[in-house]
Amino acid sequence: MENLGSSRGLSTSDLNHASSKSSDIDELRSGMNNLELQLAKSKEEKALILHQLEETADVLERTQKQIGDRDNVLHEKDRQIKDYEFRLEQLQRKSPHVNLDVLSFQAELKKRDDEIKELREIIKNKDKALESVSASYHLEYQRLRDADERIVQKTKTLENLQVKIKENESSIDNLYLSKRSEGTMMLEIEHFKADNARLMRLLKSTKEFKEFGEFAEASNGVRYLPQTNPTSHYDCVKAKITEECDDWIPLETARLANEFLTKYGNVGFKSHHMNRFLEDLNKAWRAREKCLMSIVRSKCMREVETLRRKLATRPSYSQVQSETEISRLKTDLKKAHSDLRGGRTTLY
Structure with missing residues (x-):
């Protein structure tokens, strides 16, 4: 009989537990959907960063190629200047009559120097642009690594949430089965309680x-x-x-x-x-x-x-005594009448 109350108590707590489990699963599913959205957004950001990195790499490659070409031109110009200087020295040794050619050569040499300075300035600007592109490249690469780490973390979190959802669903299934068995047990307890009450009434009777x-x-x-x-x-x-x-x-x-x-x-x-x-x-x-x-x-x-x-x-006691006395007198009277009738018969 006391098991009935305890079973009802467990039934209420199990219902509350099942309700809390269902709410937990809803929260986990909502959190999993949010994580999936964030994961998709992170993948889009990763794809965009990869595209930007590819463009930056192309620009960097073209810039490096241009710098290499300009370096080759500079080396060629330096070689030509040295060649002209060598030829100038030879001409100055050979004859003083070649001043005009020397002046022309010097003018040409100055022009070449100006071109070299211009090329060096261009190379300097290209170096600055290359440094800026390289810095941007490193920043984008770091962003990409951070995005990869976030994706890995969110993927692990998503897997953990899926495991928790499966565990909670399994717990709810087990709780549902136990509730069905408890319902059957409650019916048996009610029958036993009614039977015991009836047996107790029969014993008391x-x-x-x-x-x-x-x-x-x-x-x-x-x-x-x-x-x-x-x-x-x-x-x-x-x-x-x-x-x-x-x-x-x-x-x-x-x-x-x-x-x-x-x-x-x-x-x-x-x-x-x-x-x-x-x-x-x-x-x-x-x-x-x-x-x-x-x-x-x-x-x-x-x-x-x-x-x-x-x-x-x-009746009262005196009444009983009176009735007893009356009954005795009636008996005596009947006996006297009987004796009287018997005496008369003898006289006749």
Whole structure:
């Protein structure tokens, strides 16, 4: 009988647990959808960064090629200048009549120097542009690495969420199956409870177990305590009702003892814990005795009322004596009449 209450309590907590599990799964699914959207966005950003990196690499390659070409031109110009300077020295040694050619050559040489300066300035600008492109390339490459790391982290998070969802779904399935089995058990408990109540009423209606029925009713439910040394079947049959009552205790006391052992059986208890337990036991026993006294009082009151009704309908003692005396006199009178009739017959 006490299992019914505990099963109902577990049923409510399991329903709350199933509801919380469903809400957790909804939250996990919502979070997984958000992560999938963020993952798709990160992949788009990665593709865009890769495209920008490819364009930057192409620009860098073209710039490096142009710089190489300009370096080759510079080397060629330097070679030509050195050649012209060598030829100029030779001409200056050979003849002073070639001043005009020298001036022309010097003009050409100056022109070449100006071109070289211009080319060097262009190369310098190209170097600056190349440094800027290289810096942009490194920044984009770092962004790409960060995006890859975020994608890896979100992928792991997504996998963990999927595992949690599967675990929660499995837990809900197990909970649903256990709820079905608990529902069947609840029906059985209800049947057992109804059967026990009917059996108790039948016992109370018998002469032999009427006292035990009143004892169980006053206890508001009882529990049987198995004996340490089991008796034989003959002893059980011959046992008195008062002895049978010694093996049954109120259901509330059994519940209190079970709670005390569950709470303090492994961790130990102190004196105030035991005092509290004894107070609760005393309350349970006093409630049982109070209910039993109420039943006995009601029973006595009913018997008193029955006796009062019987006394009200019965004659008084003096009336009974008078009726007895009248009956005796009637008997004597009948006897006298009989004797008188007998005497008359003799005279005749």
